[in-house]
Amino acid sequence: MALMPVVFDFDRYAQICSDVGAVGQPAELHGHLVGRLSAGARLDHTTWLSVAQELLDGRGALTEAGKVALIQLYDASLAELSGSGFELTLVLPDDSAAIDHRTAALGHWCEGFLAGFGMVERSAQLSEEADGVLRDFAAISQVQTDLDESEANEVDFMEVMEYVRMATLMLFSECQSADPKQDTPPAALH
Template identity: 40%
Template structure:
């Protein structure tokens, strides 16, 4: 299965607040982390999965042990699905990772980035099924697996800089996978392909 991307950006659905989704998931019993949810979704879509919002919710409920979302949580998750898919279909380089705001503690942001990467790998593998991918995609997935283990020992200008570098690498490497597997416009693919893996935070 493949995903068709438009060449011109369109109007995006309303974005979702990280804190609002975190609160909703906590109210549901702490079923998941917002970055885990987004990483899993991005992995599925990047593998070319043609999902409706309802199918996405069913996938997510299965991943969480057949839990049922209340209506406000289901609406937020559907909104996140619509926003993320529209970002990808816009063909723009402005896609975003769903991570805590920059004013949150660096340790929390670093942990969320690792969670996003691990969940992306899970969703991508599930969406890809048994299809083969290029060496480039396999290399990015290996990078994501390494980044999923990153930790922040302290908060300093240097570790903040490294976090920014790593998160930007992840964002553009994600675009590179989408370009390879689903066929983003060439300009996006080239920009993403220029990135090299930065030093990770330890």
């Protein structure tokens, strides 16, 4: 597996979460961001930082380094989604983490994606295929996490992760309009 660019390093965002005493998870935060972007919303950096702070639900404020990292995450995620290379890096623990930890994080990512995607108002109805993807993501978000380390579980995880990646790119492609909506933070996310 290729080295993950530092901007998508799970541990980097886990440290930000820890620094602010966050309730939220890094994978869920990234999933939420990608969900909003996929649904067609665009946020300015100030709005994104406000949304991120709310999602993290921490006791402390983001440091300047944390703010920079989150802005880099926003910019890199939008660039990957908008690119033509079918690239999308999910913020998940690396392959050295236990399979149940990675599986739980993928479930959190899908949960965050659904929340972010659902917050964006769309005028067009989704295709049957897109509706199916959202149902699949809902099922993945409820994933069993008491898995043993086995080749079969590893293969299953990789297949599901690849499905999530490709399905997200399909949703992004379907939901983009010529005039992306500027999103504003909601009054409350809870």
